[in-house]
Amino acid sequence: MTIYYDNNFGEYEIESQEDIDFYFHNQKHSVMKKCSICGRKVKLLPNYDKCDSCCSILEHGGDPYA
Numbered sequence: 001m002t003i004y005y006d007n008n009f010g011e012y013e014i015e016s017q018e019d020i021d022f023y024f025h026n027q028k029h030s031v032m033k034k035c036s037i038c039g040r041k042v043k044l045l046p047n048y049d050k051c052d053s054c055c056s057i058l059e060h061g062g063d064p065y066a
C-alpha cells in the first residue's frame with residue numbers, strides 16, 4: 001500500500017486507481033491558501049480553509065490555537 005499526502009486530507013491510503021485519481025483531482029483543484037488557524041501557506045481545495053494538521057488536532061480534542 002502506498003501513502004500519499006496533501007494538506008486537505010492528510011494521508012491517503014492508496015489501494016486502487018480510484019484513490020490515486022481522487023488524490024490527483026484534489027491536487028489539481030487545490031490552491032495556495034493561508035490556513036485560518038496556524039497561518040501556514042498550504043495547498044487546499046477552494047472550500048477548505050484549515051490545513052490537515054490543524055484539523056487533526058481539532059479532531060483529537062486539542063487546541064490548535066495554543
Ligand SMILES: [Zn+2]
Nearest residue numbers: 035038051054
Ligand atoms: Zn493549519
